[in-house]
Amino acid sequence: MAPLVLTSFTAASCIGRGSTQTLASLRERRSGLRPCDFETVDLRTYVGIVDGVDAAALPAEWSRYDCRNNRLAELALREDGFDAAVLRAAGRYGRHRVGVFVGTSTSGILQTELAYRRRDPATGALPEEFDYGATQNSFSVVDFVRRRLRLEGPAAAVSAACASSAKVFAMGRRMIEAGLIDAALVGGVDSLCLTTLYGFHSLQLLAPGPCRPFDVTRDGLSIGEAAAFALIERAPENLDRDAVLFLGAGESSDAHHMSAPHPEGRGARSAMQYALDDARLEAAAIDYINLHGTGTPSNDRAESRAVAAVFGAAVPCSSTKGATGHTLGAAGGLEAVIGALCLRDGLLPGGAQTRNLDPELGLNYITGNLRARARRMLSNSFGFGGANCSLIFGLAG
Numbered sequence: 200m201a202p203l204v205l206t207s208f209t210a211a212s213c214i215g216r217g218s219t220q221t222l223a224s225l226r227e228r229r230s231g232l233r234p235c236d237f238e239t240v241d242l243r244t245y246v247g248i249v250d251g252v253d254a255a256a257l258p259a260e261w262s263r264y265d266c267r268n269n270r271l272a273e274l275a276l277r278e279d280g281f282d283a284a285v286l287r288a289a290g291r292y293g294r295h296r297v298g299v300f301v302g303t304s305t306s307g308i309l310q311t312e313l314a315y316r317r318r319d320p321a322t323g324a325l326p327e328e329f330d331y332g333a334t335q336n337s338f339s340v341v342d343f344v345r346r347r348l349r350l351e352g353p354a355a356a357v358s359a360a361c362a363s364s365a366k367v368f369a370m371g372r373r374m375i376e377a378g379l380i381d382a383a384l385v386g387g388v389d390s391l392c393l394t395t396l397y398g399f400h401s402l403q404l405l406a407p408g409p410c411r412p413f414d415v416t417r418d419g420l421s422i423g424e425a426a427a428f429a430l431i432e433r434a435p436e437n438l439d440r441d442a443v444l445f446l447g448a449g450e451s452s453d454a455h456h457m458s459a460p461h462p463e464g465r466g467a468r469s470a471m472q473y474a475l476d477d478a479r480l481e482a483a484a485i486d487y488i489n490l491h492g493t494g495t496p497s498n499d500r501a502e503s504r505a506v507a508a509v510f511g512a513a514v515p516c517s518s519t520k521g522a523t524g525h526t527l528g529a530a531g532g533l534e535a536v537i538g539a540l541c542l543r544d545g546l547l548p549g550g551a552q553t554r555n556l557d558p559e560l561g562l563n564y565i566t567g568n569l570r571a572r573a574r575r576m577l578s579n580s581f582g583f584g585g586a587n588c589s590l591i592f593g594l595a596g
Contacts, residue, residue: 207284213247217278247423247524302363304528360582365531386428387532410494423524440596447478464505486573492518521552
């Protein structure tokens with residue numbers, strides 16, 4: 200299939216709301232991670248909180264969907280004229296010809312946690328106003344976005360751990376290729392909750408300070424939250440040279456372990472090679488890799504082996520999770536948007552927080568920003584259970 204074009208994209212994370220703030224933070228190598236002060240959590244760790252979510256109540260007509268996850272989605276939809284771009288696409292193609300595919304991991308589970316505190320002391324029943332279907336349910340954010348933009352095309356939620364919102368790019372592309380739709384709203388939304396923070400703590404995966412991907416002293420990950428969206432369509436004949444194209448996707452499932460990657464990165468390697476094959480590119484055509492790079496010893500080690508096996512050790516690479524934290528189900532979408540911004544800006548973003556590279560990992564990991572007009576970049580997203588996805592983006596000119 201011919202490449203698709205990202206006609207609009209946006210994101211909201213702890214490093215900024217919208218493209219301007221996000222790119223400014225990347226240029227200045229600012230991290231949004233801070234000591235955890237979320238809700239009632241009592242853990243020694245850092246988190247990436249999006250400012251303004253608590254104050255972003257949904258309009259009255261969408262009150263049924265009111266939860267932190269959908270508020271975060273609403274914040275992103277309003278940035279960069281994204282909602283208007285989607286409405287224009289619906290005008291061109293028809294509302295039934297625009298699909299909505301969103302990845303999420305925990306969706307609105309915080310709403311359930313809050314409801315559980317208020318359960319009936321005698322019966323244990325949850326409050327009557329608690330609406331599981333419109334808040335915690337994984338489809339909730341898709342249903343909200345679809346209704347909010349009055350779209351009528353196919354819609355689906357993907358919950359494949361940390362690969363969720365990378366995989367929806369591939370899903371949207373397949374739907375366009377099959378002729379079922381003409382445009383797809385793709386992306387991811389995941390918000391902070393107690394289940395995530397205490398869950399990763401129980402797995403002994405949380406870093407006590409800001410995460411340091413690929414650092415010799417790395418000791419875990421930092422959880423963040425984010426919403427990121429892109430509108431993908433068939434590319435017209437005449438494109439601006441700075442237009443960002445979606446060139447290819449590779450998916451694999453190695454099912455090595457419930458929470459640990461294959462030590463040699465077997466599934467990650469397959470996903471990257473499949474993405475290259477899908478884009479009809481050789482490894483040498485990739486100018487930058489946005490690594491999954493969580494900052495856990497085993498994950499970074501496995502990914503480095505997989506990258507070296509496919510690309511060798513020369514291609515510049517880094518992880519942006521030292522700035523944003525690991526946004527779980529939203530990570531693939533957020534890092535796709537970051538990659539698109541960096542391609543247009545001529546920026547190879549250095550990994551924030553990383554000071555002393557682990558010499559055993561052996562990659563060309565950049566710790567300071569580089570100015571270079573990269574034409575093509577690959578973005579990795581690897582999740583629990585061996586769900587892997589690699590995406591390739593490039594400039595039109």
